[in-house]
Amino acid sequence: MSIKGYLKDHGICILIFLIGMGITEGIFLLFNVSITLQIFVLTVLFLGLLAAGIYDYSRKKGFYRELEQKLQQLEEKYLLMEMLEKPEFLEGQIFYNVLSEMQKSMNDEIFVQIRKNNEFKRYIETWVHEVKLPIASIRLILHEYKGTSARILKEQMGRIESYVEQVLYYLRSEVPEKDYRIAPHSLKKLTDQSVSENRDSLILNRIKIIQETQDISVYTDEKWIRFILGQIISNAVKYKKEDSIIRIWSHQDGKHSFLHILDNGMGIVKEDLPRVFEKSFTGKNGRTHQASTGMGLYLCNTLCKRLGHRLAVQSKEGEYTEIIIEFYDNEYLDVLR
Structure with missing residues (x-):
């Protein structure tokens, strides 16, 4: 709250006070009051108004400055009332009480x-x-x-x-x-089960599976990761081409294990790659496939984050799409959670 804004807000009151001082001066002149007394009385009145204005401005400025600062600092704006102290001046108290009632009603x-x-x-x-x-x-x-x-x-x-x-x-x-329940599971067994669960779709669409997953133990939830793998395989089937192949393999790098699922299907347009994990994003390929919901990779990414895994995608339009799931060791998961 600026001084200019405060004066503008109280302009009518200041004008009335100045008119009152003018009337007082007129009365002094009418009754031939001495100049010294006139100056003394008008000075006292002016200084009284100035002191009252400074006091009122300082109280209000402190409250509104705190209000603006905390509103800007808070990411959750609805928590503003929890951070404010009730002001001393009447208008502020009314404002505070109204906000409190609004927050209670909202809650x-x-x-x-x-x-x-x-x-x-x-x-x-x-x-x-x-x-x-x-x-x-x-x-x-x-x-x-x-x-x-x-x-x-x-x-x-x-x-x-x-x-x-x-x-x-x-x-x-x-x-x-x-x-979910994080426990050690065989990565090869998990991928074998996911391929088996999608067997009918793979056979019908004549998609060849190259399974090269090592028997690595990873910490994950069995049901959740099988759903994730199923969604990835389902996407590979949905966006297949002639003579489609899905290659699945794994490798380890220190305390990290990686699962790769690569298909030689339609691939993803370069412009769409940064958005493939967004909810309901279908992209160019999705618009040509009416059955696409844009939820598959979004769910895979969301669930991977909940499990402490990292999901990444690499693709080139018309050539391939590769999904990579990064698993962390148990010690890292304990810290992450």
């Missing part, structure tokens, strides 16, 4: 919305678990049938199951509770 509304949101998430999670049962039953029945039609149906059921899994893991990625 109550947020609590209601959080409760509704949690109830909805629980319902969706229950629905996902329920719908997975008939999907599993249908897939078991389809295994009794042979031929191209049965294989197509299996592949489509696999896609449905993958989308249902996306819903489940999206919910889990949005909540702070830890719904």
Whole structure:
């Protein structure tokens, strides 16, 4: 709050005071009051006004300066009231009380919305678990049938199951509770299981798998990492070309283990690479594939961060896409968490 702004805000009061001083001076002249007394009285009145103005300005300036500074410093602006002290002047107290009531009302509304949101998430999670049962039953029945039609149906059921899994893991990625258990697992076994789970889709699309994963032990959650691997393989199938190949291999570098999944599919446009982990980002390739949701790599990256892994992507349009998952050793994970 500047002095200029303060004077402008109190301009009417100052004008009224000056008019009052003018009237006082007129009365002094009317009654032939001595010049000395006139100067003394007017000086006292002026100094009184000046002292009152300085005192009032200093109180208000301190409060509003603190208000502006803390508002700029805070990233969570809604916590402003927790950082402010109640001012002494009346207007500030009214302002403070109004803000307090607004914050209380906002907190109550947020609590209601959080409760509704949690109830909805629980319902969706229950629905996902329920719908997975008939999907599993249908897939078991389809295994009794042979031929191209049965294989197509299996592949489509696999896609449905993958989308249902996306819903489940999206919910889990949005909540702070830890719904995972970090433990040592064989990287080769995990990749073998993921390839097996996507077998029908790989066979139907005539995609060759080159599995060169070493039997490395990595610290991760089995269910979460298998979902991540499934999403990566599903993307490779979705954006395949003729004579497609998916190569999977691993290596270690000190306390870090790396899993590489490379396909010779459509690749990713250079301009899209920085945004592939954004939620709902489909990019150029996604716009040509109507089934693309832009959620697969977003979920993979989000879940990897929750697990303490690092996800990276390298690609060249029309040639290849390589996904790299970096696993840290157990000591690093303990510090990270």
